[in-house]
Amino acid sequence: MADVARTAGVSVGTVSHVLNHPDRVREATRLRVLGAIDQLGFVRNSNASFLAAGENRTIGLIVIDIGNSLFVDIARGAQHRVGHETMSLLLANSDNDDALQDRHLDFFNSARLAGVLLAPMRDPHLALDRARRLGTAVVVLNYRSQHDDHCSVLIDNEEAGYLAGRHLIELGRRRLAFVGGRDELQPVHDRRTGVRRAVAESPGTTLVELATENLEAPDGDQAGEQIADQPAATRPDGVIAVTDLLGMAIIQAIGRHGLSVPGDVAVMGCDYNSNAWGGTIPLTSVRMRGQDMGRAGVDLLLEELSAGDDHEHRDVVLRPSLVARESTVGRSGT
Amino acid sequence: MADVARTAGVSVGTVSHVLNHPDRVREATRLRVLGAIDQLGFVRNSNASFLAAGENRTIGLIVIDIGNSLFVDIARGAQHRVGHETMSLLLANSDNDDALQDRHLDFFNSARLAGVLLAPMRDPHLALDRARRLGTAVVVLNYRSQHDDHCSVLIDNEEAGYLAGRHLIELGRRRLAFVGGRDELQPVHDRRTGVRRAVAESPGTTLVELATENLEAPDGDQAGEQIADQPAATRPDGVIAVTDLLGMAIIQAIGRHGLSVPGDVAVMGCDYNSNAWGGTIPLTSVRMRGQDMGRAGVDLLLEELSAGDDHEHRDVVLRPSLVARESTVGRSGT
Numbered sequence: 057m058a059d060v061a062r063t064a065g066v067s068v069g070t071v072s073h074v075l076n077h078p079d080r081v082r083e084a085t086r087l088r089v090l091g092a093i094d095q096l097g098f099v100r101n102s103n104a105s106f107l108a109a110g111e112n113r114t115i116g117l118i119v120i121d122i123g124n125s126l127f128v129d130i131a132r133g134a135q136h137r138v139g140h141e142t143m144s145l146l147l148a149n150s151d152n153d154d155a156l157q158d159r160h161l162d163f164f165n166s167a168r169l170a171g172v173l174l175a176p177m178r179d180p181h182l183a184l185d186r187a188r189r190l191g192t193a194v195v196v197l198n199y200r201s202q203h204d205d206h207c208s209v210l211i212d213n214e215e216a217g218y219l220a221g222r223h224l225i226e227l228g229r230r231r232l233a234f235v236g237g238r239d240e241l242q243p244v245h246d247r248r249t250g251v252r253r254a255v256a257e258s259p260g261t262t263l264v265e266l267a268t269e270n271l272e273a274p275d276g277d278q279a280g281e282q283i284a285d286q287p288a289a290t291r292p293d294g295v296i297a298v299t300d301l302l303g304m305a306i307i308q309a310i311g312r313h314g315l316s317v318p319g320d321v322a323v324m325g326c327d328y329n330s331n332a333w334g335g336t337i338p339l340t341s342v343r344m345r346g347q348d349m350g351r352a353g354v355d356l357l358l359e360e361l362s363a364g365d366d367h368e369h370r371d372v373v374l375r376p377s378l379v380a381r382e383s384t385v386g387r388s389g390t
Numbered sequence: 391m392a393d394v395a396r397t398a399g400v401s402v403g404t405v406s407h408v409l410n411h412p413d414r415v416r417e418a419t420r421l422r423v424l425g426a427i428d429q430l431g432f433v434r435n436s437n438a439s440f441l442a443a444g445e446n447r448t449i450g451l452i453v454i455d456i457g458n459s460l461f462v463d464i465a466r467g468a469q470h471r472v473g474h475e476t477m478s479l480l481l482a483n484s485d486n487d488d489a490l491q492d493r494h495l496d497f498f499n500s501a502r503l504a505g506v507l508l509a510p511m512r513d514p515h516l517a518l519d520r521a522r523r524l525g526t527a528v529v530v531l532n533y534r535s536q537h538d539d540h541c542s543v544l545i546d547n548e549e550a551g552y553l554a555g556r557h558l559i560e561l562g563r564r565r566l567a568f569v570g571g572r573d574e575l576q577p578v579h580d581r582r583t584g585v586r587r588a589v590a591e592s593p594g595t596t597l598v599e600l601a602t603e604n605l606e607a608p609d610g611d612q613a614g615e616q617i618a619d620q621p622a623a624t625r626p627d628g629v630i631a632v633t634d635l636l637g638m639a640i641i642q643a644i645g646r647h648g649l650s651v652p653g654d655v656a657v658m659g660c661d662y663n664s665n666a667w668g669g670t671i672p673l674t675s676v677r678m679r680g681q682d683m684g685r686a687g688v689d690l691l692l693e694e695l696s697a698g699d700d701h702e703h704r705d706v707v708l709r710p711s712l713v714a715r716e717s718t719v720g721r722s723g724t
Contacts, residue, residue: 114497122481123466125459125665132457135483140490144497147456147481149469156474163448163478167501331459333667336716382670 064092113143115357116164116172117350118157122149124299125330127175129346130197134173136347137354143170150177158183165190171361173197173353177241195357197349200242207356208371209349213243216342216376217250220296220326223340223378225258227385229294229322235266235279235306236298244271244298247326251296264292268302276302280309283321293321294384300325300332300341307337307383322384338381345374398426447477449691450498450506451684452491456483458633459664461509463680464531468507470681471688477504484511492517499524505695507531507687511575529691531683534576541690542705543683547577550676550710551584554630554660557674557712559592561719563628563656569600569613569640570632578605578632581660585630598626602636610636614643617655627655628718634659634666634675641671641717656718672715679708 061067066089070081081089117134119127131147138145146169150157157176161183164172171193174180179201180194187194196208217234224232232255239245248265255263266282268275276297283292283306297303303325307317317323317337324340325332333339352372360367395401400423404415415423451468453461465481472479480503484491491510495517498506505527508514514530515537521528530542551568558566568585570578582599589597600616602609610631617626617640631637637659641651651657651671658674659666667673686706694701 122462122469125462128456128459128462128665131483135456135485140485140487144490144493145483146494146497147483149465149479149481151469151474153474156478159478160480163480330664330667331462333664334672334713334715336672338668338670338672379668381668 061092064089114146114167114169115143115354116146116148116160116169117175117353118148118150118160118164118172119175120150120157120177121152122147123331124327126198126327126344126346129344130173130175130350130353133347133350134354135350137351152177154178158186161187161194165192168192171195171357173350173357175199179203193357193360195353195360197353198243204369207360207369209352209356210371210373211344211349212373212375213246214250214253216326216344217247217252217296218254219250219342219376219378220247220324221251221254223324223380223384224294224296224322225254225261227294227318227322230261231290231292232261232263232294232296233266233283233292234263234296234298235268235276235302237268237271237275243327247296247298271299271302273301273305276305277309280306281313284310284313284315288320291321295321295323297323297325299327300329300339303339303341303383304332304335307335307339311336318382318384318386324384328379337383340381340384341379342376343379344376348374395426398423448480448501448503449477449688450480450482450494450503451509451687452482452484452494452498452506453509454484454491454511455486456481457665458661460532460661460678460680463678464507464509464684464687467681467684468688469684471685486511488512492520495521495528499526502526505529505691507684507691509533513537527691527694529687529694531687532577538703541694541703543686543690544705544707545678545683546707546709547580548584548587550660550678551581551586551630552588553584553676553710553712554581554658555585555588557658557714557718558628558630558656559588559595561628561652561656564595565624565626565628566595566597567600567617567626567629568597568632569602569610569629569636571602571605571609577661581630581632605633605636607635607639610639611643614640615647618644618647618649622654625655629655629657631657631659633661634663634673637673637675637717638666638669641669641673645670652716652718652720658718662713671717674715674718675713676710677713678710682708 066085070085115138117131119130121127135145148160150160165187173195175197176199180196181203184194184206194206196206198211200210234248234251236244236248255261266279268279295306297306303323307323310317310321315321326342328341328343400419404419449472451465453464455461469479482494484494499521507529509531510533513535518528518540528540530540532545534544566589568582570582573579589595600613602613629640631640637657641657644651644655649655660676662675662677
């Protein structure tokens with residue numbers, strides 16, 4: 057760190073800020089420090105540091121929330137593709153925190169990993185920009201970015217919402233409710249759009265949308281109370297929760313009011329999160345193909361690393377599939 | 391790497407072997423190379439490499455199988471304790487492979503992390519020895535070692551088996567079956583011992599033990615077939631599977647034969663693995679308190695790092711608890 061500070065002509069504290077809190081540093085300073093890191097980094101690299109061989113065979117994976125089994129599935133798929141023989145995979149959990157995500161990315165950059173798979177919450181353009189300056193290849197997972205300067209692996213969340221809506225409509229449900237969080241979260245926005253499309257295609261079907269603050273159990277509990285409190289004639293008879301965690305909490309809240317699932321209200325989740333499946337009634341959900349996402353991410357990254365300058369970025373889009381369980385089809389359907 | 395080879399007076403290939411395949415190198419050579427790494431490593435460290443500050447705030451966690459939610463829970467607990475502000479956690483999955491575990495450990499050693507939490511499959515003595523020579527503090531999770539030269543966090547697996555046995559006996563089941571894998575796996579051995587204790591305490595209760603090759607779904611399927619094929623008078627009426635993955639497969643196999651769960655046969659798992667809960671009938675299991683294990687591991691590691699030479703190694707032992715669901719208590723009990 058002292059070497060970088062000397063080379064860049066700044067204090068050690070400034071170098072630390074560039075690495076940990078780039079927003080607190082002027083752009084010109086930031087570029088000077090990144091330049092110095094680049095310079096010293098390459099020196100270190102060309103010295104054939106005893107670390108280099110090991111590092112270059114390691115891929116980093118940064119996920120939003122390891123408590124959501126989608127990301128565990130992504131990690132399992134990536135691990136599977138990476139194999140055991142010559143490469144390894146390191147996993148970092150950003151735990152819904154952009155600053156932590158950037159710290160992980162900086163660590164992977166500084167450890168000179170072969171490349172990084174990044175599942176971000178928001179547009180990762182600044183983070184990608186920083187990684188690229190340090191020479192790290194990044195493939196973005198599970199986020200549709202406005203930029204085309206990187207490869208992505210996506211799951212079609214609009215299709216996930218559409219499949220959920222169609223499923224309940226085909227079961228004869230006509231008063232649907234969509235329980236979702238803030239629309240600026242891409243999966244929430246896209247799944248909601250898909251549900252709306254399914255409802256729009258089916259005359260006589262209505263849709264109410266219940267907004268929740270977050271996507272956790274307390275939010276589902278509150279939404280479930282709101283649904284159960286309504287008179288039978290207007291109460292939703294089919295509920296799509298944007299996450300399985302919300303769905304399980306809704307089932308519990310509805311059950312407390314003496315209503316039956318799926319008899320009175322069919323309930324389903326939408327993100328195939330096995331960490332939400334501990335309840336009494338197995339939950340219908342939409343399988344998000346996390347393992348395929350992890351595998352495809354490793355493939356794109358290796359493609360990019362081996363192609364060099366000839367590489368052309370591309371997106372891989374996976375299609376979700378519905379998994380019907382007791383919470384919508386009852387005991388007989390299983 | 392070239393510097394290390396020069397210092398140790400060996401080839402670069404030998405250095406690589408020491409790091410990646412220590413078994414292929416003579417002990418004297420191994421010690422010489424580790425000595426050289428130590429020496430250069432400390433030089434590098436005292437040079438205040440620009441990486442040092444970041445690395446020293448990072449803890450590594452190596453788990454056996456990220457597809458088992460116990461390890462995801464451990465990671466979540468550790469992440470929670472580590473927090474977001476000043477430290478971070480990196481996760482590596484050894485995927486049931488000792489060689490991969492050692493590669494991860496070597497990477498964490500060479501990246502000079504603050505310390506490592508290691509959940510090993512077998513006695514990690516050699517791996518710990520190597521890590522210590524490189525100056526890395528290691529806390530062992532979920533494995534009862536013969537050595538007392540490190541701190542450990544353990545879950546009482548014997549108690550888990552005992553709780554499972556007691557649960558079925560209290561429900562009136564008298565012909566128990568234990569379905570488990572190879573006894574050299576510590577959790578299998580300990581849970582089996584606990585089940586035997588519960589049965590021994592209850593006169594008139596019998597126990598058959600079905601050995602399986604592995605702990606995966608196909609093994610459970612085979613065991614389920616074996617159970618269902620027996621005449622009703624001698625067929626087990628209560629089954630304890632050593633893992634939830636086995637338990638779910640047993641339920642499916644029994645169901646195919648027209649037997650009811652829990653009516654004809656109560657079935658339970660023993661490791662609270664939410665990744666096994668996708669089936670029709672919610673599975674009774676024993677909660678292994680992974681999050682508490684992760685938190686306690688971080689606490690012990692930080693204790694060791696701050697105490698320095700005054701540190702005394704100790705073990706923390708957590709007690710499991712039973713979670714009753716439909717697969718043993720039926721619909722009414724939920």
